[in-house]
Amino acid sequence: MTTQENFGSVGTARVKRGLADMLRGGVIMDVVNPEQARIAEDAGAVAVMALERVPSDIRRDGGVARMSDPQMIKEIQATVTIPVMAKARIGHFAEAQILQALDVDYIDESEVLTPADEVNHIDKWGFTVPFVCGATNLGEALRRIGEGACMIRSKGEAGTGNIVEAVRHLRTINKAIRMLQLADESELFSMAKDLQAPLPLVLEVAATGKLPVPLFCAGGISTPADAALVLQLGAEAVFVGSGIFKSDDPERMAKAIVEATTHYLDASVVARVSTGLGAAMKGFETATLEQRLSERGW
Amino acid sequence: MPRLGILALQGDVREHQATVQSLGIEPTLVRTPQQLEEVDALILPGGESTAIAHLLVTSGLREPLANRLNEGMAAFGTCAGLIALSAEVLDGRSDQWSFAMLDVAVRRNGYGRQVASFETPIEVESLGLVPGVFIRAPRIERWDPQVEVLASHDHGDGEHPVLVKQGAVWGCSFHPELTSNAEIHGLFLQHVGF
Numbered sequence: 482m483t484t485q486e487n488f489g490s491v492g493t494a495r496v497k498r499g500l501a502d503m504l505r506g507g508v509i510m511d512v513v514n515p516e517q518a519r520i521a522e523d524a525g526a527v528a529v530m531a532l533e534r535v536p537s538d539i540r541r542d543g544g545v546a547r548m549s550d551p552q553m554i555k556e557i558q559a560t561v562t563i564p565v566m567a568k569a570r571i572g573h574f575a576e577a578q579i580l581q582a583l584d585v586d587y588i589d590e591s592e593v594l595t596p597a598d599e600v601n602h603i604d605k606w607g608f609t610v611p612f613v614c615g616a617t618n619l620g621e622a623l624r625r626i627g628e629g630a631c632m633i634r635s636k637g638e639a640g641t642g643n644i645v646e647a648v649r650h651l652r653t654i655n656k657a658i659r660m661l662q663l664a665d666e667s668e669l670f671s672m673a674k675d676l677q678a679p680l681p682l683v684l685e686v687a688a689t690g691k692l693p694v695p696l697f698c699a700g701g702i703s704t705p706a707d708a709a710l711v712l713q714l715g716a717e718a719v720f721v722g723s724g725i726f727k728s729d730d731p732e733r734m735a736k737a738i739v740e741a742t743t744h745y746l747d748a749s750v751v752a753r754v755s756t757g758l759g760a761a762m763k764g765f766e767t768a769t770l771e772q773r774l775s776e777r778g779w
Numbered sequence: 780m781p782r783l784g785i786l787a788l789q790g791d792v793r794e795h796q797a798t799v800q801s802l803g804i805e806p807t808l809v810r811t812p813q814q815l816e817e818v819d820a821l822i823l824p825g826g827e828s829t830a831i832a833h834l835l836v837t838s839g840l841r842e843p844l845a846n847r848l849n850e851g852m853a854a855f856g857t858c859a860g861l862i863a864l865s866a867e868v869l870d871g872r873s874d875q876w877s878f879a880m881l882d883v884a885v886r887r888n889g890y891g892r893q894v895a896s897f898e899t900p901i902e903v904e905s906l907g908l909v910p911g912v913f914i915r916a917p918r919i920e921r922w923d924p925q926v927e928v929l930a931s932h933d934h935g936d937g938e939h940p941v942l943v944k945q946g947a948v949w950g951c952s953f954h955p956e957l958t959s960n961a962e963i964h965g966l967f968l969q970h971v972g973f
Contacts, residue, residue, distance in 0.1 A: 488897065488899060488932075488933065488934045488935050489897035489898055489899030489911075489913070489934075490897055490898050490899065491894065491895060491896065491897045492894070493897075493898055495898055495912055495957060495958075496893075496896040496897060496898055496912060496913070496914055497896075499791075499896070499912055499914045499954060499957050500893055500896065500914050500915065502790075502791040502793075502794060502825070502957065503790055503791055503825050503826050503827065503858070503859070503914060503915075504826075504827070505789070505790060505791060505792070505793070505826070506787075506788070506789040506790060506792065506826070507789045507790075507826070507827060507830055522829060522872070523833075524833070525829070525830045525833035525834060525837075526830065527789060527826070527827040527830045528827070562829060562870070562871060562872055562887055562888070563827055563829055563830070564827070564892075564893065564915065581894065584892050584893075584894055585893075586892055586893035586894075586915070587893065609894045610893060610894050611893065736837075739830070739833070739834070739837075740834070740837055740838075743788050743789060743810065743834050743838070744810060744838070747810075
């Protein structure tokens with residue numbers, strides 16, 4: 482939504498995508514209370530995701546996972562100076578309206594919560610606040626961008642502490658981008674059909690070799706090495722959910738992942754921050770999961 | 780030929796890189812004290828100022844960069860970069876520090892949170908109108924007489940500077956690097972001998 486005020490336009494694609502640009506090379510951390518938010522900011526997080534339960538607890542507890550209590554979001558906003566994000570259920574535009582009214586800085590329309598609509602995602606163009614959405618492949622990413630998402634995160638498999646799905650999704654997205662770049666122009670129409678993605682976005686990706694919005698990585702990052710891995714695979718920033726506050730020493734883990742994210746090309750730095758960190762979160766083998774969150778959304 | 784660096788710890792490094800490349804300059808990305816030694820001028824990008832401040836310390840750049848700036852190295856900071864160069868930071872963390880190269884007081888998120896982020900044309904001295912993209916932007920609330928104001932914006936409560944310079948150090952509360960207009964970068968580089 483673009484609204485012309487007497488001093489300028491708010492909610493333009495450029496200011497919404499621009500905040501994602503500012504978060505590049507950073508770590509966005511899931512936090513469930515103001516104390517964790519403070520630890521995240523102290524460690525150098527570029528933003529926090531305010532939620533009631535981290536994904537591994539949602540996975541353990543079961544039941545319907547919904548938007549967080551506004552009280553908790555407000556407390557976290559009052560605690561930190563960095564951007565505060567919050568999650569809405571897929572398709573639940575009323576939750577998104579509430580989050581916008583709360584002045585959150587980014588909304589994650591997230592598969593980690595229980596979907597509210599099995600057909601439609603939120604029409605994100607109608608909002609002033611920007612949205613991030615998950616994707617497992619290029620078609621899904623471009624459909625979300627077509628709906629107005631200003632940042633894409635590869636989904637991975639949230640709450641598992643297992644990086645395998647994040648790697649699969651990043652590689653899948655980037656491989657598809659490379660195939661578009663190699664294609665003959667006359668082939669792009671049918672490739673758009675196969676991707677089930679809007680043609681103008683397919684043409685743009687074929688021409689530029691990258692998504693029109695920043696590509697971040699989420700779902701399973703639980704060590705500094707994981708962060709260095711996904712950044713080298715083309716992610717521009719990382720979301721860390723359960724990986725920090727389910728580890729032995731969250732403060733140190735948070736700082737270590739922040740440093741590894743900046744210096745991901747310098748293995749000696751990643752080695753230094755990885756030394757003596759204590760145990761990372763225990764994690765799950767994804768093949769044995771009962772519920773795959775990454776299959777939510779389409 | 781002088782060498783331009785971009786502080787590449789976090790933030791919109793790529794946009795600054797593309798902007799200066801469009802002016803025919805290939806910048807050095809600075810993440811270590813060794814890389815800092817190779818450059819004659821430095822761009823401090825937009826990003827999260829607390830994260831960049833933290834990373835300046837952990838990467839060992841804080842002290843050498845403070846020394847270079849005090850020795851007169853040219854620098855241009857946008858948004859978070861402006862905060863890092865300012866003498867006083869309002870509404871920051873209690874332990875917020877800065878290089879104090881510009882005698883201004885900036886208020887973090889002084890124009891509001893993200894839903895208040897905006898864009899508007901900005902009149903820059905000697906350039907005319909350029910696009911101004913303000914994202915959770917810092918607001919310059921006080922400035923000393925030695926600070927030269929190159930552009931101002933009235934957000935409904937009087938004119939506040941949005942582009943300033945003091946000697947070879949420039950600060951901007953918006954993001955020229957997010958647009959295809961490279962004129963402000965060009966003006967800075969021309970002034971500092973590129």
